[in-house]
Amino acid sequence: MERSKGTPDDRVHQAASKPAIELTGVTFKWRGGVGFELKVPEFTVGTEEKVLLLGESGSGKSTLLSLICGVATPSIGDVTVHGTDLSRLSRRRRDRFRADNIGVIFQQFNLLPYATPLENILLPLRFSPQRRARIDAPREEALRLARVLGLADQLVAGSLASELSVGQQQRVAVARAMIGQPPLIVADEPTSALDASAQASFLDLLFHQTSEAKSTLVMVSHDERLGVNFDRVIDLGTIVRAQTEGAA
Amino acid sequence: MILLKIALRSLNSRRVTVTLIVFSIALSVGLFLGVEKVRTGARASFANTISNTDLIMGARSGGVQLLLYSVFRVGNATNNVSWQSYQDIAERREVEWIVPMSLGDSHRGFRVMGTTGEYFDRYKYRDGRGLSFENGDRFADLFDAVLGADVAAQLGSKVGDPIVIAHGLASFTKHNDKPFQVSGILEKTGTPVDRTVLISLKGIEAIHVDWRRGSKVPGWTVSVERVRRMELKPKAITAAMIGVKSRLKIFSLQRAINDYDEEPLLAILPGVALQELWEIVGVAEIALIGVSAMVVATSLLGMAAMIFSGLNERRREMAILRAVGAGPSTILWMLMLEAAILAVLGAALGLVLLYTGLWLARPYVDMAFGLYLPIDAPTIREFYFLFGVVVAGGLVSIAPALRAYGISVGDGMTIKN
Numbered sequence: 117m118e119r120s121k122g123t124p125d126d127r128v129h130q131a132a133s134k135p136a137i138e139l140t141g142v143t144f145k146w147r148g149g150v151g152f153e154l155k156v157p158e159f160t161v162g163t164e165e166k167v168l169l170l171g172e173s174g175s176g177k178s179t180l181l182s183l184i185c186g187v188a189t190p191s192i193g194d195v196t197v198h199g200t201d202l203s204r205l206s207r208r209r210r211d212r213f214r215a216d217n218i219g220v221i222f223q224q225f226n227l228l229p230y231a232t233p234l235e236n237i238l239l240p241l242r243f244s245p246q247r248r249a250r251i252d253a254p255r256e257e258a259l260r261l262a263r264v265l266g267l268a269d270q271l272v273a274g275s276l277a278s279e280l281s282v283g284q285q286q287r288v289a290v291a292r293a294m295i296g297q298p299p300l301i302v303a304d305e306p307t308s309a310l311d312a313s314a315q316a317s318f319l320d321l322l323f324h325q326t327s328e329a330k331s332t333l334v335m336v337s338h339d340e341r342l343g344v345n346f347d348r349v350i351d352l353g354t355i356v357r358a359q360t361e362g363a364a
Numbered sequence: 365m366i367l368l369k370i371a372l373r374s375l376n377s378r379r380v381t382v383t384l385i386v387f388s389i390a391l392s393v394g395l396f397l398g399v400e401k402v403r404t405g406a407r408a409s410f411a412n413t414i415s416n417t418d419l420i421m422g423a424r425s426g427g428v429q430l431l432l433y434s435v436f437r438v439g440n441a442t443n444n445v446s447w448q449s450y451q452d453i454a455e456r457r458e459v460e461w462i463v464p465m466s467l468g469d470s471h472r473g474f475r476v477m478g479t480t481g482e483y484f485d486r487y488k489y490r491d492g493r494g495l496s497f498e499n500g501d502r503f504a505d506l507f508d509a510v511l512g513a514d515v516a517a518q519l520g521s522k523v524g525d526p527i528v529i530a531h532g533l534a535s536f537t538k539h540n541d542k543p544f545q546v547s548g549i550l551e552k553t554g555t556p557v558d559r560t561v562l563i564s565l566k567g568i569e570a571i572h573v574d575w576r577r578g579s580k581v582p583g584w585t586v587s588v589e590r591v592r593r594m595e596l597k598p599k600a601i602t603a604a605m606i607g608v609k610s611r612l613k614i615f616s617l618q619r620a621i622n623d624y625d626e627e628p629l630l631a632i633l634p635g636v637a638l639q640e641l642w643e644i645v646g647v648a649e650i651a652l653i654g655v656s657a658m659v660v661a662t663s664l665l666g667m668a669a670m671i672f673s674g675l676n677e678r679r680r681e682m683a684i685l686r687a688v689g690a691g692p693s694t695i696l697w698m699l700m701l702e703a704a705i706l707a708v709l710g711a712a713l714g715l716v717l718l719y720t721g722l723w724l725a726r727p728y729v730d731m732a733f734g735l736y737l738p739i740d741a742p743t744i745r746e747f748y749f750l751f752g753v754v755v756a757g758g759l760v761s762i763a764p765a766l767r768a769y770g771i772s773v774g775d776g777m778t779i780k781n
Contacts, residue, residue, distance in 0.1 A: 178778050187686060187776035208691055215689020220777060222687070225680050230377030231370060242366040243689030292688065 134199045136300055136332035137161040137184055142193035144179055154179050155357040156193070163198075163299075166326065166333040168343045171352030177336045180356060181302055184334065185218055186210035198299055215243035219293025219331070223305040226289035229278035233267070233288040234258055236277050237295055247296025254295075261291040265321050283314045287321065294325050301326055303335040307342065319345065367694070371702045374681065378674065382706065385667045389710025392663040393753055394717035396656040397746055401722060402729075403649055405737040407642070410436070413555045414634045416488040418614050421445065421453060421621055422603035424628035428644065431637035434465060434603035437475045437556045441467065444600035449627045453604070456620065458613040461486055464601040466568045471529050474515045476561045478568030478598075484510075486605060489555045499523050500548030503564050506592060508547035514558040514731070516549040523549060527561070529571060542571045542588055554736040569596040606631070660753060664760045667706055671699060671764040679775055682768060687777040692769045699765035700758050707757025711750040715742065 182188035423443035466478035621631035
């Protein structure tokens with residue numbers, strides 16, 4: 117199942133033996149155990165791999181991402197991210213682990229509307245001293261990232277996030293996910309609010325940035341046309357079995 | 365620090381509701397502190413009204429009543445002290461000085477008090493300060509009157525102006541056949557003296573020579589000229605202030621007056637009577653403090669309700685924070701921080717309202733109630749109260765903060781709206 121296309125340097129070799137994400141024998145139930153249930157028998161993503169997960173809403177993608185990010189914990193089975201078994205961590209440690217290792221991009225409404233884009237970009241550093249330590253000057257780094265993503269300093273530092281267009285907001289979200297180079301980027305339908313031309317340039321930027329930072333990218337979408345540049349395109353249905361008890 | 369910054373930004377984005385809540389907290393805090401200021405101000409003003417007087421003597425009634433009518437000009441004496449008794453007491457060895465007071469008449473709403481010239485030497489207030497004249501001098505002539513500062517200010521009287529004294533306190537009968545003349549105006553003292561017209565004891569007698577049992581004898585008028593030639597001897601006085609030669613003698617003199625055989629008399633120590641008065645007033649004070657404390661509690665609960673009702677709209681905010689690595693406990697702390705900020709702002713604005721209010725109301729309160737409210741820095745007690753408001757604000761926000769904690773655990777990074 118593995119077919120990593122990354123450059124065969126030391127880091128990849130080391131990481132190839134230690135996948136970026138590994139789910140085995142996972143069963144997730146909502147608290148109380150009634151209603152929704154999700155099973156992931158096996159799912160692995162290699163380091164620096166770029167994976168597109170295809171699935172409609174309701175296919176359990178949000179739950180899968182929550183499991184990977186350590187916001188949800190499986191009732192049975194293990195979720196391992198970069199060699200750390202999340203289910204063994206306390207809730208507090210999982211939050212910390214997420215802050216240190218994962219950059220998250222949502223479909224829309226990524227930003228705190230009342231804060232400036234710059235403050236939004238800097239936000240993860242507050243929760244992750246590890247990511248903070250990788251940067252000498254946070255403000256400059258945030259502005260540099262934003263500039264690379266095509267956002268002018270003035271816009272980033274001098275306006276409110278709510279004043280930005282959707283496309284600009286999504287790019288700010290990328291900068292926020294990337295700041296401090298977390299090894300894993302998780303994106304949940306990040307392009308669905310953008311029009312076709314914006315989608316392409318957005319993906320280019322996202323790819324370029326993740327490659328440069330040597331980060332793994334897991335993106336979820338219902339649009340298979342986006343799959344062209346990904347290392348792997350996986351239909352969610354092949355790895356996830358979701359069922360709604362009683363309702364079906 | 366970024367948490368504080370976010371909280372401030374978030375509050376700023378909801379400034380309309382936030383402003384209303386801060387105002388409601390500020391009003392309640394201002395009210396509470398205002399009540400406190402008036403209360404302590406009233407106490408201080410009462411306590412400062414009489415000083416250096418060892419005993420007050422009057423007809424037998426209650427100690428508080430005697431204090432109220434003799435010193436504060438509140439209420440009326442039920443009985444008088446006969447001139448004979450007054451002289452008996454005045455001649456006792458323990459007495460260093462004694463000043464009679466005769467109340468019962470008024471001048472356009474202000475009480476008229478008959479006394480002797482010694483009153484201006486003996487009456488002391490606020491740690492022994494004495495009366496001084498802004499204009500003119502004490503009464504020399506039979507028909508001279510000295511006005512308190514407020515009387516002069518309110519009536520616009522000057523030295524030399526004539527005044528006509530009315531019989532009783534709210535009466536249409538006037539002693540208009542015997543007008544007085546203003547001989548002096550006192551400086552402001554912040555005591556009931558400001559609202560008193562002072563005339564000589566003989567002056568009081570003079571306007572009453574042709575009166576019997578509280579009304580004018582029909583067809584019998586004694587002219588001013590005749591009155592001046594008469595030997596005016598007071599028949600009775602209302603009360604008297606007494607200074608004792610040795611403090612050790614205060615209680616023996618008090619006992620002697622209380623045991624006086626010829627007439628039922630009462631002597632009180634002003635401080636002790638004041639203490640009794642506090643005990644009576646204390647109940648009302650507690651009620652007042654209680655009510656204003658309730659108002660503070662209500663405003664804080666209002667704040668908690670506001671935070672509660674805002675939670676649903678803020679699920680996105682919480683999901684974003686969770687996604688960048690915030691734990692549910694961070695969300696909890698952020699909401700409590702928010703509440704604390706609101707409480708701090710409310711408390712600070714409350715102080716501003718209090719001082720503006722004091723500054724605006726002071727002349728009016730002074731005029732209407734003769735209560736001079738001091739504008740000074742907040743006391744330690746008041747700082748404790750303000751601190752308490754902030755802590756209470758944090759505490760009431762625990763409920764919505766816990767709810768937010770629950771929401772952020774349930775929602776995780778999923779944005780639900």
